[in-house]
Amino acid sequence: MARTLDLAVIAGDGIGPEVVREGEKVLARALRDEGVQLNRRELDLGAERYLRTGEILTEDDMARIRDCEAILLGAIGDPRVPSGVLERGLLLKLRFDLDHYINLRPAKLYPGVPTPLAAPGDVDFVVVREGTEGLYCGQGGTARTGTPHEVATEVSVNTAYGVERTVRYAFELASSRSGHLTLVHKHNVLVHAGGLWARIVEEVAREYPNVRHDYCHIDAATIYMVTDPSRFDVIVTDNLFGDILTDEAGAITGGIGLAASGNLNPTRTTPSMFEPVHGSAPDIAGTSTADPTATIASVALLLDFLDLPEQARRVDAAISADMARRAEAAAAGSPLTRSTQTIGDDIVKAL
């Protein structure tokens, strides 16, 4: 029987619909070549629906999403909606409810791609960011609200269960790569959470004698990321540090418009979600200048996760070919300026 892929599509806000359109174009082409039938289910979620109906994510939406094998998401967030309403109520709710405990964010500098790095070297690492805990749990609140004595708290929740499954995933990944794992945290100050992470890394490390592991405080990690990024292979870190570090990783590898991510539930009991690292970029929405490559690279992660590695490899190769074209044009002194749609079309052609 022919394989089918039931995909939930959440284009979202700002540039989300623009980049998802291109991601879907590439996905459709890659699946067609493999004889896989794509059943797409578009969900009207995000700012427009919220402003129209007051709804963010209903039980019915969740049921329709849970029915799918995977989710392709653009971005969530709109200046017309108070900050956090959609980010927490929609994006984080999806990640938490679907138990996306691994937020996988590869960072690779393609040859010749412009980078702000003085000495680029070999930049090819993966950030394994914990996805369901930490400071993003929503534990906290305010007291004496609106007074000069207001107190606001935001509590970072770290469980041994949550940290261990993330660390274990990162060690597995490291043992399939160069065998080097770095824990990034701030255990010199965040002694409780950092202490737990460091202890669990030491414990799990005993099972992986083939993986060398070290430690880096988050503040120093932001330095090394621009001065010596080749020191990293697999970084494992918490939700907030991983969020910040991966925007920086995007910036050093050619721009945030190239950075892909997968929100994975490795147990496969719920659909995993693939999305660019960037947000809804309201500053460029509607201008057709957004780079869809991050979304297309997220499609490659989706294909790989869904056991279509050959198709994933082909999409990656098409992106590499497009990167080479960019590099050639830049080296010749006439950098390519293409619309979102043209970049998508060019990558489809390269497939």
Ligand SMILES: NC(=O)C1=CN([C@@H]2O[C@H](COP(=O)(O)OP(=O)(O)OC[C@H]3O[C@@H](n4cnc5c(N)ncnc54)[C@H](O)[C@@H]3O)[C@@H](O)[C@H]2O)C=CC1
């Ligand atoms: N996963 C998600 O849905 C995320 C949502 N957000 C939300 O997005 C909104 C905007 O947040 P910002 O902090 O401005 O972050 P952002 O990532 O949307 O934009 C940061 C900068 O990167 C540029 N940029 C982003 N994507 C690009 C692309 N594909 N091609 C070229 N340039 C690109 C933007 O123009 C902007 O200058 C907020 O509402 C925020 O909460 C932010 C990050 C992730």
Ligand SMILES: CC(C)CC(=O)C(=O)O
């Ligand atoms: C908007 C946040 C909830 C998410 C974010 O910035 C990210 O996951 O990179």
Ligand SMILES: [Mg+2]
């Ligand atoms: Mg982010």
